Amino acid sequence: MKNLNNRIYDQACKLSGIGMLLLGVSYSLPAIAADYPQAGNFSNGSKVWAENCNRCHNMRGPKELKDDQWISTAFHMRLRAGLTGQETRDIITFLQASNTKTVASGSTQVSAVISKGATGKETYEKTCIACHGNDGKGTLPGTPDFTSHDGALSKTDEVLIDHITNGFQSTGSPMAMPPRGGNANLSATDISAVLKYLRDAFGK
Amino acid sequence: MKCSCYSFRRKLLSTVISVSLPVMALAEPSNADLQAQIDVLQNQVTALNSEVQQAAEWKNPNTLIHMAGYADVGFISPEKGNDSFVVGTFAPIFHFQYRDVVMLESELEFEVGEDGETEVNLEYLTVDWFVSDYATILVGKFLSPVGQFRQNLHPSWVNKLPSAPPGFGHDGAAPISDLGVQVRGGFPLGGMRANYAVYSSNGPELNSETEDETEFELEGIRAEGFGVDRDGDKTLGGRFAILPVSSIEIGLSFSTGKATVTELENGLEPPTAGLESGFIEGEIARDYDVIGADFVWFTGNMSFRGEYVKTEIGEAATGVTTGEGAIWESLYTQLAYRLPGTKWEGVIRYGDFDSPHNSQDVTQTMLGVNYLISNNFIAKLGYEINDGVTGSPVDDDRTLLQLAYGF
Numbered sequence: 001m002k003n004l005n006n007r008i009y010d011q012a013c014k015l016s017g018i019g020m021l022l023l024g025v026s027y028s029l030p031a032i033a034a035d036y037p038q039a040g041n042f043s044n045g046s047k048v049w050a051e052n053c054n055r056c057h058n059m060r061g062p063k064e065l066k067d068d069q070w071i072s073t074a075f076h077m078r079l080r081a082g083l084t085g086q087e088t089r090d091i092i093t094f095l096q097a098s099n100t101k102t103v104a105s106g107s108t109q110v111s112a113v114i115s116k117g118a119t120g121k122e123t124y125e126k127t128c129i130a131c132h133g134n135d136g137k138g139t140l141p142g143t144p145d146f147t148s149h150d151g152a153l154s155k156t157d158e159v160l161i162d163h164i165t166n167g168f169q170s171t172g173s174p175m176a177m178p179p180r181g182g183n184a185n186l187s188a189t190d191i192s193a194v195l196k197y198l199r200d201a202f203g204k
Numbered sequence: 205m206k207c208s209c210y211s212f213r214r215k216l217l218s219t220v221i222s223v224s225l226p227v228m229a230l231a232e233p234s235n236a237d238l239q240a241q242i243d244v245l246q247n248q249v250t251a252l253n254s255e256v257q258q259a260a261e262w263k264n265p266n267t268l269i270h271m272a273g274y275a276d277v278g279f280i281s282p283e284k285g286n287d288s289f290v291v292g293t294f295a296p297i298f299h300f301q302y303r304d305v306v307m308l309e310s311e312l313e314f315e316v317g318e319d320g321e322t323e324v325n326l327e328y329l330t331v332d333w334f335v336s337d338y339a340t341i342l343v344g345k346f347l348s349p350v351g352q353f354r355q356n357l358h359p360s361w362v363n364k365l366p367s368a369p370p371g372f373g374h375d376g377a378a379p380i381s382d383l384g385v386q387v388r389g390g391f392p393l394g395g396m397r398a399n400y401a402v403y404s405s406n407g408p409e410l411n412s413e414t415e416d417e418t419e420f421e422l423e424g425i426r427a428e429g430f431g432v433d434r435d436g437d438k439t440l441g442g443r444f445a446i447l448p449v450s451s452i453e454i455g456l457s458f459s460t461g462k463a464t465v466t467e468l469e470n471g472l473e474p475p476t477a478g479l480e481s482g483f484i485e486g487e488i489a490r491d492y493d494v495i496g497a498d499f500v501w502f503t504g505n506m507s508f509r510g511e512y513v514k515t516e517i518g519e520a521a522t523g524v525t526t527g528e529g530a531i532w533e534s535l536y537t538q539l540a541y542r543l544p545g546t547k548w549e550g551v552i553r554y555g556d557f558d559s560p561h562n563s564q565d566v567t568q569t570m571l572g573v574n575y576l577i578s579n580n581f582i583a584k585l586g587y588e589i590n591d592g593v594t595g596s597p598v599d600d601d602r603t604l605l606q607l608a609y610g611f
Binding site: 036037051052054055056057058059060061064067068069071072073075076078079080081082083084085086087137138139140141142144145170171 | 268272299307332338357359362388391500503505545576579582
């Protein structure tokens, strides 16, 4: 009888523990968003992507997967890399914006009109710095070194603007730079400004 | 004269009007024509809207089904023995996700054994409940969060060398997987970042060996996610890692609980009357304790990582495998460098594995050269320099070729 009482007591303790855990979890649960995944921060997404994925494996280019595939992949990697929910949403936003084709010329004109006229430095720090780094030497394997004498900046403006606008596969790099660095909102004016900044800051 | 001029003007005016009217009719369509054009355009816009909506239905549906995974094939050439082509692993990973609420993820592992038989294992199967931005509850069979290699680095397209470090494979010092409940996540910590995993699980089991089939002694730990807790005590464990800067991660791990011998060498089974299947009469639950530490530093084209794990099994005063406890210990460090502007990568790894059995102990240096055909399709060439007890299998140096593909 004593054994039976002990077993009942044990089971009751376990059940109450599980119940309290579920109660605590349900209390802290956020309301389910009307739409998902909620829009993240593109700029932070590119930064978190560049800082985390390479810690364990080679980088996967944004164009390798479609939008919905990136969602599942990012949630899978959230667990593996110990990312927060916000970081996951930021990465999804960056990757989904970066796997699109080159923006059509008509859209380019519109974006040029609505561009707020960010400086080249601002555009670089928002869109490019995650992969190319604060010093222009590149943070990811295969990213060109802007400070190299015979490097990427030895090319003409026309060639570089084409590379920035349409994306570019560097020699020796297994991953291509996405068009407009993944930021489809960059206007022709922004691209010209960022190229001027690259030459001023890193060109020799 | 005046009359003829007036007549000329009238003729000219009537001529202009008669010519202009049809032209004006062409230049300015009637309201009916305009309405017809608008109707056509409206229909086109409606059709386009419908197509866009249908396309959007599949862009971000509430339920996502996704498959990823990896596979590798290769060639192994031991110094003592025959060269062999091998199919390493085919490991599809399935994701079934409902919005940002829950994800079921599972990895199967297909391997071809030496006898040609195909072996299938459930590497992991968890239901992941994303309860907040900082915590996810995983229930099921999960990869052990102890250290980095098992949970993050073992897939062949991620592992920069064609083999696992000694002691981090099956029956090594590091636990492989476990079955239970786990909470894990990440959070900012001042100007730094941190991540964590804590779990409660069924824990591992032990096996034994014998020379005369009458006396048995502890042989190894089987930490591969058992579906029943034969020792009756839950195992607790976890890992806490800190990233002082984004390029450095330092982690500490632990696991503690009980484990009992459930397998006797040669399949010998003493009486188990009244006990759970697999529980050997008289065997007691031994102490089971694991500690681990790991780090990684990566910058530009270079990555440097290392890991240490120690597993200790306590003594057993009674039972079939009566005897002292035992310790399994393993560590490795690995440096990888990608030649700038190329797809070539060089890797060097040093590893050491100590167990209670000298015949299993090995010190290994491995050199590797990788060619990254793409970032997820890698050709690897490695050479293992193994130093174990002379004549034992682990003392044999090996050349390994591997094609690894992550998808």
